[in-house]
Amino acid sequence: MAKRENDTFSMKDLMGAFIKENNLSKGMQKLQIEEVWGKLMGQGVVSYTEKVQLQNKTLVVSLSSSVLREELSYGKEKIVKMMNEELGEKLITKIMLV
Secondary structure, X not given: OOOOOOOOOOHHHHXXXXXXXXOOHHHHHHHHHHHXXXXXXXXXXXXXXXXXXXXXXXXXXXXXXXXXXXXXXXXXXXXXXXXXXXXXXXXXXXXXXX
């Protein structure tokens, strides 16, 4: 019978190791980015958001309202900064509103 280890690990550490071992970090980042977009922008903006995706450090956001697209374009740098702060790492360098 195998000897049992008495080391304890937090659930966060175990999940992080599992995600890294199975190469799931990009998928988790995608889910996290969509969640953070909804949290920071609020229900009003989310209702006009069709798609949010990260492509080579560029956040591509598809919006159904041209007026909202224009309004958000004035605060691109602030949105990038807020998103990176909420994500806890610098994943996004620029934002493209389409």
